[in-house]
Amino acid sequence: MSAVSPLAVPPDSLFGVRNLPYGVFSTADDPRRRLGVAYGDHVLDAGRAAEATGAPTDLAAVLSAPGLGPLLAAGRPAWTRVRAALTEWLTAERYRAAVEPCLVPRSRTVPHLPFDVADYVDFYASEHHASNVGRIFRPGAEPLTPNWKHLPIGYHGRAGTVVVSGTPVVRPSGQRKAPADPAPDFGPSRRLDIEAEVGFVVGTPSPLGARVALADADAHVFGVCLVNDWSARDLQAWEYVPLGPFLGKSFATSVSPWVVPMDALAHARTDPPARGAEPLPYLDDRAAEPPYGLDLALEVRLNGHLVSRPPFSTMYWTYAQMLAHMTVNGASLRTGDLYASGTVSGPAPDTRGSLIELTWNGEEPLTLPDGTTRSFLEDGDEVTISATAPSLDGTRISLGEVTGRIEPAR
Amino acid sequence: MSAVSPLAVPPDSLFGVRNLPYGVFSTADDPRRRLGVAYGDHVLDAGRAAEATGAPTDLAAVLSAPGLGPLLAAGRPAWTRVRAALTEWLTAERYRAAVEPCLVPRSRTVPHLPFDVADYVDFYASEHHASNVGRIFRPGAEPLTPNWKHLPIGYHGRAGTVVVSGTPVVRPSGQRKAPADPAPDFGPSRRLDIEAEVGFVVGTPSPLGARVALADADAHVFGVCLVNDWSARDLQAWEYVPLGPFLGKSFATSVSPWVVPMDALAHARTDPPARGAEPLPYLDDRAAEPPYGLDLALEVRLNGHLVSRPPFSTMYWTYAQMLAHMTVNGASLRTGDLYASGTVSGPAPDTRGSLIELTWNGEEPLTLPDGTTRSFLEDGDEVTISATAPSLDGTRISLGEVTGRIEPAR
Numbered sequence: 027m028s029a030v031s032p033l034a035v036p037p038d039s040l041f042g043v044r045n046l047p048y049g050v051f052s053t054a055d056d057p058r059r060r061l062g063v064a065y066g067d068h069v070l071d072a073g074r075a076a077e078a079t080g081a082p083t084d085l086a087a088v089l090s091a092p093g094l095g096p097l098l099a100a101g102r103p104a105w106t107r108v109r110a111a112l113t114e115w116l117t118a119e120r121y122r123a124a125v126e127p128c129l130v131p132r133s134r135t136v137p138h139l140p141f142d143v144a145d146y147v148d149f150y151a152s153e154h155h156a157s158n159v160g161r162i163f164r165p166g167a168e169p170l171t172p173n174w175k176h177l178p179i180g181y182h183g184r185a186g187t188v189v190v191s192g193t194p195v196v197r198p199s200g201q202r203k204a205p206a207d208p209a210p211d212f213g214p215s216r217r218l219d220i221e222a223e224v225g226f227v228v229g230t231p232s233p234l235g236a237r238v239a240l241a242d243a244d245a246h247v248f249g250v251c252l253v254n255d256w257s258a259r260d261l262q263a264w265e266y267v268p269l270g271p272f273l274g275k276s277f278a279t280s281v282s283p284w285v286v287p288m289d290a291l292a293h294a295r296t297d298p299p300a301r302g303a304e305p306l307p308y309l310d311d312r313a314a315e316p317p318y319g320l321d322l323a324l325e326v327r328l329n330g331h332l333v334s335r336p337p338f339s340t341m342y343w344t345y346a347q348m349l350a351h352m353t354v355n356g357a358s359l360r361t362g363d364l365y366a367s368g369t370v371s372g373p374a375p376d377t378r379g380s381l382i383e384l385t386w387n388g389e390e391p392l393t394l395p396d397g398t399t400r401s402f403l404e405d406g407d408e409v410t411i412s413a414t415a416p417s418l419d420g421t422r423i424s425l426g427e428v429t430g431r432i433e434p435a436r
Numbered sequence: 437m438s439a440v441s442p443l444a445v446p447p448d449s450l451f452g453v454r455n456l457p458y459g460v461f462s463t464a465d466d467p468r469r470r471l472g473v474a475y476g477d478h479v480l481d482a483g484r485a486a487e488a489t490g491a492p493t494d495l496a497a498v499l500s501a502p503g504l505g506p507l508l509a510a511g512r513p514a515w516t517r518v519r520a521a522l523t524e525w526l527t528a529e530r531y532r533a534a535v536e537p538c539l540v541p542r543s544r545t546v547p548h549l550p551f552d553v554a555d556y557v558d559f560y561a562s563e564h565h566a567s568n569v570g571r572i573f574r575p576g577a578e579p580l581t582p583n584w585k586h587l588p589i590g591y592h593g594r595a596g597t598v599v600v601s602g603t604p605v606v607r608p609s610g611q612r613k614a615p616a617d618p619a620p621d622f623g624p625s626r627r628l629d630i631e632a633e634v635g636f637v638v639g640t641p642s643p644l645g646a647r648v649a650l651a652d653a654d655a656h657v658f659g660v661c662l663v664n665d666w667s668a669r670d671l672q673a674w675e676y677v678p679l680g681p682f683l684g685k686s687f688a689t690s691v692s693p694w695v696v697p698m699d700a701l702a703h704a705r706t707d708p709p710a711r712g713a714e715p716l717p718y719l720d721d722r723a724a725e726p727p728y729g730l731d732l733a734l735e736v737r738l739n740g741h742l743v744s745r746p747p748f749s750t751m752y753w754t755y756a757q758m759l760a761h762m763t764v765n766g767a768s769l770r771t772g773d774l775y776a777s778g779t780v781s782g783p784a785p786d787t788r789g790s791l792i793e794l795t796w797n798g799e800e801p802l803t804l805p806d807g808t809t810r811s812f813l814e815d816g817d818e819v820t821i822s823a824t825a826p827s828l829d830g831t832r833i834s835l836g837e838v839t840g841r842i843e844p845a846r
Contacts, residue, residue, distance in 0.1 A: 144595070144596055145594050145595055145596045147682075150679060171677050171678060173611075173613075173620075173674055173675060173677065176611060176613075176619070176620050177611055177620075177674075177675060179675065179678075179679050179682075180679065180682050181591065181592070181679040181680045181681075181682055182591070182592040182593055182594055182682070182686070183592055184555050184592055184767060185554070185555055185595070186554055186555045186767075186768055186769070186770045186773070187644060187767050187768055189644070193644075196644075196645040196766050198765035198766050199764060199765060199766075200764055200765050201583075201586060201587055201716065203583075203586075209586070209714075210583075210586050210587075210716070211716075212716045212717070212718065234597060234599070234603075234606075234688070235606040235843075235846060236846070258765070261765065264583055264587075265583060265587060265589065266678070266679075266680070267581050267583065268581060268589075268676070268680070269560060269589050269590065269591040269676075269680040269681065270591050270676070270678070270679040270680020270681070271591075271679065271680070272557075272589075272590055272591055272592070273761070273762075273764065273765040273767070274765075276592070276762075276765060276767045277765040277766045277767050278644070278766075304619075306611065306620070306621075306622045307622070308622065351683070352683075352686075354609060354610055354683065355608035355609060355610050355668070355671065355683040355684075355686060355687040356606050356608050356609070356687045356688075356846070357594055357596075357597050357683070357686045357687050358596055358597055359596070360596045363596070433645075436645060436646070436766070
């Protein structure tokens with residue numbers, strides 16, 4: 027046994043006390059799902075820690091739940107109190123004896139979906155991504171549609187197929203038709219892609235018929251996770267006119283197991299990029315302080331090989347604008363709503379967040395270190411998206427990672 | 437007190453023993469949500485009846501739940517047993533004394549959403565509707581998109597804003613831009629519309645990565661309800677390229693309170709219309725016996741005035757094809773998934789299921805009996821969609837109705 031306490035995590039660790047992301051885990055010898063907090067190389071069993079430290083009843087109740095739902099629903103004042111309590115339990119010497127036994131080595135934990143996804147919405151908020159896709163599919167035409175700079179374009183995805191990182195992704199089958207084909211045929215997707223995205227988790231609900239103003243976004247949004255919006259480009263291309271993506275997306279959407287609270291991202295706030303259009307008042311964030319941009323540095327790895335570094339700070343539309351837009355028609359929010367940013371792509375070729383952009387629709391395949399090339403994903407390929415964000419004093423915190431491996435079509 | 441027993445409902449009643457639709461209700465003096473079965477002018481308190489009749493424990497458990505969920509999840513064999521038990525309780529003389537006190541006058545009940553909607557998908561399965569919309573928006577061009585006869589086009593909607601019949605619908609606000617306007621403005625929708633649809637309620641789930649074959653549809657689909665897919669045409673027109681409808685639909689979708697089990701629709705089975713394209717094998721229903729078409733006769737009333745009689749029997753794509761398509765990429769089903777047919781429109785002008793078709797994009801307004809005209813909905817307007825289906829011996833059963841009144845924008 028090492029004599030080093032699992033509590034001895036330096037404050038500048040990626041999973042140190044400045045981060046404290048929430049997830050749900052079980053272990054081989056205890057299959058109960060429990061709320062956990064990533065800390066160093068361990069996971070704090072939050073319910074057990076609440077009991078061991080004699081936490082107030084209301085905090086103990088949300089931390090002893092088998093999922094994040096009750097904490098999400100408890101609202102921002104509770105989120106602040108819970109975070110303060112966790113910080114104290116993990117750092118104050120007087121809690122050491124009580125808390126140390128509540129830390130489980132992360133390698134021994136099995137992650138689960140951290141919350142029940144209510145509605146899932148996917149946006150399209152990167153100007154570079156939308157422009158790239160426009161150039162690929164409509165060469166010679168204006169890359170962005172006329173509405174793009176007036177509203178954050180989004181659509182609803184399938185909440186029931188949001189899965190936790192590590193879940194295998196079965197190659198989807200469906201109708202495929204190239205423009206020159208006389209009719210569609212049926213079979214496994216030949217153009218299976220990824221989309222590196224950031225997801226936002228709604229805690230506080232809102233009533234039907236009311237709007238959530240930009241300035242109220244932080245009262246509703248609990249935190250962020252990483253999202254891989256797997257996309258079958260051939261299925262999508264054939265089906266999406268006129269009602270949008272459906273089976274090209276709905277077979278699986280993977281999310282990272284750790285939800286990083288917005289409170290951990292205070293040092294990642296940054297001004298969004300300059301916009302090219304006057305916003306309507308409900309989307310006008312020019313006076314927002316702090317700003318709603320987030321300086322998250324993503325990395326995309328294909329079979330372990332770094333293929334892209336998408337910068338979230340380049341996103342045109344912010345999480346607050348997406349939320350204000352999503353509710354401006356009176357649509358209600360529910361605890362557990364998840365909305366994702368859309369593919370994060372920066373201006374440089376090696377910062378694009380999808381293979382269709384990185385390989386320019388397959389015309390410029392990627393070469394991997396083993397000498398093989400990729401236009402789209404092959405069976406057995408594993409994609410991992412990770413991210414970090416600036417924290418106090420030039421240190422960084424981690425958003426963890428979302429990973430998935432492609433299984434052959436059935 | 438009348439001496440007539442509430443059990444004395446003629447078998448050919450619209451809510452007679454051949455129907456027995458399920459819903460959730462409460463009453464003014466007992467706000468608990470309970471599972472109910474519509475019968476004549478009454479609602480059977482199903483949990484209370486199970487207790488009073490000494491039903492087997494498993495049936496009593498699903499009938500005593502505060503929603504349809506446990507019954508939906510129990511699967512087809514349980515659905516058959518429950519229906520047989522209800523039929524016996526309501527018709528056999530030996531149960532009369534036990535069951536009579538469990539019947540509550542329907543006028544005294546408050547309906548609630550009958551089940552928690554998991555994912556909501558909206559299809560576009562009427563050839564007449566899709567052709568009308570194509571002619572209105574793309575005059576001179578081919579009315580149907582090239583994919584239309586190859587696959588049932590669909591998209592995910594917002595499950596969290598599915599509301600029960602009677603819930604007021606607040607006029608949504610959003611971005612409006614006519615083609616000639618230089619930029620969008622913001623304000624209440626000026627083109628608020630309805631879509632008369634039929635919804636299908638999934639009971640039995642399916643695992644991720646597996647497909648549900650056409651022939652297995654009835655093992656998964658529990659029953660049908662009526663759906664009004666309220667649509668803000670101006671918001672929708674500006675936002676929907678390229679990712680489909682979003683805020684133009686997500687403000688509210690109303691459903692009827694009574695879910696009619698597929699078992700009650702055995703006499704409504706009919707051949708779907710002749711199709712103009714060879715189906716891919718997973719959608720080929722030409723050998724299906726009984727066929728998957730359903731002869732449901734819808735009626736749409738605006739402020740009480742009958743404005744349309746959409747015939748569901750004219751739908752190109754059936755509920756079984758929609759289900760097979762929705763899962764062919766391996767997307768899983770969850771108990772409580774709801775998928776709707778899309779607007780039901782027949783070939784004749786007075787059988788169209790939306791105002792944009794009935795008024796041909798406002799060019800031919802409807803005249804109501806009070807002398808006023810409508811292109812789209814005004815504040816205070818009430819829309820009611822009802823339907824009946826053939827049953828045994830030339831009688832009909834009712835699918836009830838879905839109604840909603842427009843409240844002014846906030």
